[in-house]
Amino acid sequence: MKYIDEFREQTLAQKIATAIKQEADSNRTYRLMEFCGGHTHAIFRYGIQDLLPANVEFIHGPGCPVCVLPIGRIDNAIELAEQHKVILCTYADVLRVPASQSNSLLKAKAAGSDIRMVYSTQDALQIARDNPTQEVVFFAIGFETTTPPTAVAIKQAHAEGLHNFSVFCNHVLTPSAMLAILDAPEPVAIDGFLGPSHVSTIIGSQAYNIFAEEYHKPIVIAGFEPLDVMQSSLMLIRQLNAHQHKVENEYTRAVTPTGNVKAQQLMQEVFCLREQFEWRGLGLIANSALKLNADYTHFDAELRFQLPAISATDVKGCECPAILRGAKRPVDCKLLGTVCTPENPMGSCMVSSEGACAAYWSYGRLRASNKTEQAQ
Amino acid sequence: MRAALDLKNGQVNLSHGSGGRAMAQLIDTLFIKHFDNDLLRQGNDQASFNVTSGHMVMSTDSHVITPLFFPGGDIGSLAVHGTVNDVAMAGAEPLYLSAGFILEEGFPLADLEKIVISMAAAARHANTPIITGDTKVVERGKGDGVFINTCGIGRVPAGVNISGDRARAGDAIILSGSIGDHGVAIMSSRENLQFGTSICSDSAALNGLVADMVSTGIDIHCLRDPTRGGLATTLNELATQSAVGMKIAEPKIPIQAEVKAACEILGLDPLYVANEGKLVCICPAEHAESLLAIMQQHPLGHAAVIIGQVIDDSNHFVQMTTAFGGGRIVDWLAAEQLPRIC
Numbered sequence A: 001m002k003y004i005d006e007f008r009e010q011t012l013a014q015k016i017a018t019a020i021k022q023e024a025d026s027n028r029t030y031r032l033m034e035f036c037g038g039h040t041h042a043i044f045r046y047g048i049q050d051l052l053p054a055n056v057e058f059i060h061g062p063g064c065p066v067c068v069l070p071i072g073r074i075d076n077a078i079e080l081a082e083q084h085k086v087i088l089c090t091y092a093d094v095l096r097v098p099a100s101q102s103n104s105l106l107k108a109k110a111a112g113s114d115i116r117m118v119y120s121t122q123d124a125l126q127i128a129r130d131n132p133t134q135e136v137v138f139f140a141i142g143f144e145t146t147t148p149p150t151a152v153a154i155k156q157a158h159a160e161g162l163h164n165f166s167v168f169c170n171h172v173l174t175p176s177a178m179l180a181i182l183d184a185p186e187p188v189a190i191d192g193f194l195g196p197s198h199v200s201t202i203i204g205s206q207a208y209n210i211f212a213e214e215y216h217k218p219i220v221i222a223g224f225e226p227l228d229v230m231q232s233s234l235m236l237i238r239q240l241n242a243h244q245h246k247v248e249n250e251y252t253r254a255v256t257p258t259g260n261v262k263a264q265q266l267m268q269e270v271f272c273l274r275e276q277f278e279w280r281g282l283g284l285i286a287n288s289a290l291k292l293n294a295d296y297t298h299f300d301a302e303l304r305f306q307l308p309a310i311s312a313t314d315v316k317g318c319e320c321p322a323i324l325r326g327a328k329r330p331v332d333c334k335l336l337g338t339v340c341t342p343e344n345p346m347g348s349c350m351v352s353s354e355g356a357c358a359a360y361w362s363y364g365r366l367r368a369s370n371k372t373e374q375a376q
Numbered sequence B: 001m002r003a004a005l006d007l008k009n010g011q012v013n014l015s016h017g018s019g020g021r022a023m024a025q026l027i028d029t030l031f032i033k034h035f036d037n038d039l040l041r042q043g044n045d046q047a048s049f050n051v052t053s054g055h056m057v058m059s060t061d062s063h064v065i066t067p068l069f070f071p072g073g074d075i076g077s078l079a080v081h082g083t084v085n086d087v088a089m090a091g092a093e094p095l096y097l098s099a100g101f102i103l104e105e106g107f108p109l110a111d112l113e114k115i116v117i118s119m120a121a122a123a124r125h126a127n128t129p130i131i132t133g134d135t136k137v138v139e140r141g142k143g144d145g146v147f148i149n150t151c152g153i154g155r156v157p158a159g160v161n162i163s164g165d166r167a168r169a170g171d172a173i174i175l176s177g178s179i180g181d182h183g184v185a186i187m188s189s190r191e192n193l194q195f196g197t198s199i200c201s202d203s204a205a206l207n208g209l210v211a212d213m214v215s216t217g218i219d220i221h222c223l224r225d226p227t228r229g230g231l232a233t234t235l236n237e238l239a240t241q242s243a244v245g246m247k248i249a250e251p252k253i254p255i256q257a258e259v260k261a262a263c264e265i266l267g268l269d270p271l272y273v274a275n276e277g278k279l280v281c282i283c284p285a286e287h288a289e290s291l292l293a294i295m296q297q298h299p300l301g302h303a304a305v306i307i308g309q310v311i312d313d314s315n316h317f318v319q320m321t322t323a324f325g326g327g328r329i330v331d332w333l334a335a336e337q338l339p340r341i342c
Helices: A010-023 A037-045 A071-082 A105-110 A121-130 A147-160 A174-183 A198-203 A205-213 A226-241 A261-270 A294-299 A320-325 A356-375 B021-035 B075-088 B109-125 B181-188 B207-214 B230-242 B257-266 B285-297
Strands: A030-036 A056-063 A087-090 A115-117 A136-142 A165-171 A192-195 A219-221 A247-249 A271-273 A276-279 A283-286 A290-292 B055-063 B093-104 B130-138 B146-156 B172-175 B222-224 B245-249 B280-283 B305-311 B318-321 B327-329
Touching: A010 A226, A030 A037, A030 A174, A030 A226, A037 A056, A037 A226, A037 A356, A056 A174, A056 A320, A071 A087, A071 A105, A071 A136, A071 A165, A087 A121, A105 A115, A121 A136, A121 A147, A121 A165, A136 A147, A147 A165, A147 A261, A147 A294, A165 A290, A165 A294, A174 A198, A174 A205, A174 A283, A192 A205, A192 A226, A198 A205, A198 A261, A205 A219, A205 A247, A219 A226, A261 A271, A261 A294, A290 A294, A320 A356, A356 B327, B021 B093, B021 B109, B021 B130, B055 B075, B075 B093, B075 B109, B075 B146, B075 B207, B093 B109, B093 B207, B109 B130, B109 B146, B172 B285, B181 B257, B207 B285, B222 B230, B230 B245, B230 B280, B230 B318, B280 B285, B285 B305
Parallel strands: A030 A056, A030 A192, A087 A115, A087 A136, A136 A165, A192 A219, A219 A247, B093 B130, B245 B318
Antiparallel strands: A271 A290, A276 A283, B055 B146, B093 B146, B172 B280, B172 B305, B222 B280, B245 B305, B318 B327
């Protein structure tokens, strides 16, 4: 299959793996943060770590859009469905994220709320057109990738005069999260970043210049296919060996330096920066999220339904916040595999298939098992 | 004299489930007409037949699907294939089926007739007559058009012992063909997710293929059709039941290009996507090639392939060597597979 099979070719993978083994300096470690959940997923699903030397370590970052959604915002969404009786539309993997008191959108749906899984913002718009007497709210989440479609939906609703449609906006910005990780009081040791692929198609590779220039961290924009991840890792290792710190683009088939300018304009037209926004695991980050700007506030569900700011804490013992910062690994969490499993997720990292814990538990624990057997 | 059933424009109404004349008319002009056979025609509250000596198996399944009609089949044929296959997975020859219909008030009789005709054809093709049935009608809004429950019984040939707990380390794992076709065909025809694909459901009765396999006399240890939860779930079930591990090779698992593409778009793993006309067979490794050759001669097994082997593993992991050369677990599916956001 064109553009997929080529990037999963085993012979090429072995060649890159050999190059990494040859070029990685055995006297040091290479701690590479894959920012994006899609990369985490690819690393575990294809067993990439098996092909690399032990001193090349992947640190899972906060780039899973579902994982970084704070509990309070999911409580708000449930309130919209339960108390305001709206038709709440959202993307599939949001439905299972734990809210306060072990609730979730899926449980609220089972209890009778009208919560619908949609595949696009266009589906949500159509539901609003089909149900003119009911309020329809699109629970919008995600990074720069999913933001332009939300902007399009808002503009369409405005043009059509669709008064029963609104958006509960939770769109967040990638560079802000990367800055938060690097500026943390106790920063995690990161040697370089595998830059997001889908996000970068929108914001372009230039958006990361600050990390290379001011923080001296090399970044390689990497596609989601396994060969992309391996090739990008090799490029990072080469930069680190040469003491370089620049932005490189491995995902040239989709990412340009300036990104998708039309999508950026759309976002600017409809959204503006929030002063601060709470991220699960990273806390409050200034200028890190979007809200509807003055021209479109009449489509803002937060204002329309007077949603309160809810601050809720994670389940006791859950290490999701530290895992999202890259400060801990899934295996460092005592809940992993005991009370926290994909069937019964305690924290957000176990909910989404892109979450580090879910990826580790579903795909990666074979390595731990093999190590135990070898030790015995 | 009651007016003839309007099969072209009529709809199911509550009287069709009332037990009165309207129900008798529906049964006569639709179900008995199309399912027609001697045992059904007896008209009793039960079907009466002779029992032969030997080992019998019985299975039941309820069918709830949206949409009711999809590329490659419909709920009627699916209800027959599902139960015939469940019976056949014991190595049995399916003998008889029952069919219970729960109809929603307002459902078009023309659609019901299409489903019944399709179901009758599937039963004839599988050589497994529907010999008893039941009809209930629920009020509008309390059903989803049509629900069908089928029950099947079958006879296991002497000397055949096929069970999910018989997989042994060293056994070979055979898959009868490409995976994910049914699930993708269903998704492609859902109202909110129509995407262009020519993929048809693989829905089919596998008893003919199983009969050919059993007739070889090879000691087949396990047979299972990987329906809901797909190949991954079936292998996990068998590994747990037999207290063994499994090791499969990703490059050997046949997946049609369109199924791969659809799964990529939706963020789904084809290993977990449903099939309705495939089987997994576990047998001693020394007989695997000859059994494979027999399977490949059957139209429903022509793409059969050995995908891996059973191994000793106290964790009962199903593990896979990826197309990429790495290793990973193929875990149980947690709840329903949900499309990823990004």
